[in-house]
Amino acid sequence: MYPDDLKYTSEHEWVREPGEHAGSVRIGITEYAQDALGDIVYVSLPEVGAAVEAGSTCGELESTKSVSDVYAPITGEVVARNDALDATPELVNTDPYGAGWLFEVVPSAGGAPEGLMDASTYQASLDG
Numbered sequence: 782m783y784p785d786d787l788k789y790t791s792e793h794e795w796v797r798e799p800g801e802h803a804g805s806v807r808i809g810i811t812e813y814a815q816d817a818l819g820d821i822v823y824v825s826l827p828e829v830g831a832a833v834e835a836g837s838t839c840g841e842l843e844s845t846k847s848v849s850d851v852y853a854p855i856t857g858e859v860v861a862r863n864d865a866l867d868a869t870p871e872l873v874n875t876d877p878y879g880a881g882w883l884f885e886v887v888p889s890a891g892g893a894p895e896g897l898m899d900a901s902t903y904q905a906s907l908d909g
Contacts (some may be wrong), residue, residue: 782812783904784878788897790854791906793817795878796897800885802860809882810842810851810873813907818844821873824866826851826884831859833886840883842873851883854897861885 787795793814800807815821823843833839833853840851862884866872873881898906 783900785900787878788899789903790852790897792852792854794852794854796854797882800861802885802887804887805860805885806855806888807882807885808854809877811903812877814849815874815877815881818842818849819846820844821870824863824870824873824883826862826866827853827859829859829862832889833857833859842870853886855886855888857886857888859884860887 783789784795787797789795789811793811795809795811797807799805821842821844825841825843827833827839831839833856835853835856837853838850839853842849842851863872863882865880866883873883875881
C-alpha cells in the first residue's frame with residue numbers, strides 16, 4: 782500500500798526522488814490521506830516558480846467531506862505542477878502514487894528532504 786521507493790511525511794505526503802525535472806523531487810499524498818479525505822473535487826497547487834518552505838502550507842485539496850491543506854515537505858522552487866488535476870482531481874483518489882501526483886520542487890541549498898520516513902516507519906506511525 783505504501784511503495785518502498787518513496788519517503789513519507791507525518792502530514793501523509795510522499796516524496797519521490799528524482800522527479801521528472803532535473804534535480805527535482807515529486808510530491809503527492811498517500812493512499813491513507815486520499816482515503817481519509819474522500820472524493821477529491823478540487824485541487825489548488827502552488828504555481829511554477831513559487832518558492833515553498835518545508836512545513837508551510839502551499840495548496841489545498843477539497844473533497845466532498847472537507848478542505849485539507851497541502852504542506853511542502855521540503856524547501857525549494859516549484860518547477861512543475863500536475864495541471865491534469867484541474868480537470869480530473871479524482872486522479873488523486875484513483876492513482877495517488879502515479880497520475881495523481883501534485884507538484885515537483887527543486888530543493889534549495891539545505892532544503893533537501895530531512896526527517897522523512899521510509900515506508901515501514903510510515904506504516905508503523907499509522908498503526909500506532
